[in-house]
Amino acid sequence: MSQLKWIDFQSLGDDRGSLVAVEIGMEKAVPFDIKRVYYIFHTAEGVSRGFHAHKVLKQVAICVAGKCRMVLDDGEERVETWLDSPTKGLLIEDMVWREMHDFSEDCVLLVLASEHYDESDYIRDYEEFIRRVTA
Ligand code: T46
Numbered sequence: 001m002s003q004l005k006w007i008d009f010q011s012l013g014d015d016r017g018s019l020v021a022v023e024i025g026m027e028k029a030v031p032f033d034i035k036r037v038y039y040i041f042h043t044a045e046g047v048s049r050g051f052h053a054h055k056v057l058k059q060v061a062i063c064v065a066g067k068c069r070m071v072l073d074d075g076e077e078r079v080e081t082w083l084d085s086p087t088k089g090l091l092i093e094d095m096v097w098r099e100m101h102d103f104s105e106d107c108v109l110l111v112l113a114s115e116h117y118d119e120s121d122y123i124r125d126y127e128e129f130i131r132r133v134t135a
């Protein structure tokens with residue numbers, strides 16, 4: 001994982017405040033057709049989430065409020081970053097292990113997903129993930 005892939009969303013702010021629009025099928029800021037949107041919020045203090053990879057699913061994670069720390073691991077390299085901007089999306093490709101830590105109390109993590117929910121797409125065992133990416 002040589003580089004984190006960020007997507008910058010234009011802020012359509014004015015003196016009333018800010019607005020970000022994610023349009024599907026227009027400028028293709030998000031490099032897949034979005035089939036699902038979910039958001040993670042009210043994460044209890046000290047709780048970490050994720051700890052899995054996806055076989056096929058690609059996602060873009062945007063912290064629309066607060067912040068959390070994202071760890072991405074492609075089996076060769078482990079990198080981490082703070083998600084703390086509503087105008088920056090982090091692309092999470094398939095076959096990348098992810099962990100989310102240090103959620104602020106006000107964190108709302110919005111995720112755009114390329115596929116519908118499918119539990120069979122998850123690899124929740126790190127040893128199995130490593131076996132698959134190094135096979
Ligand atoms: C990911 C990270 C960033 C559903 O029923 N539908 C859904 O679309 C999702 C995302 C989850 N669920 C159910 C499955 C579990 O019973 O909601 C429960 C919590 O899901 P999970 O434990 O997988 O949550 P996280 O925060 O560990 O992971 C989630 C996504 O599942 C995952 O794809 O990449 O956020």
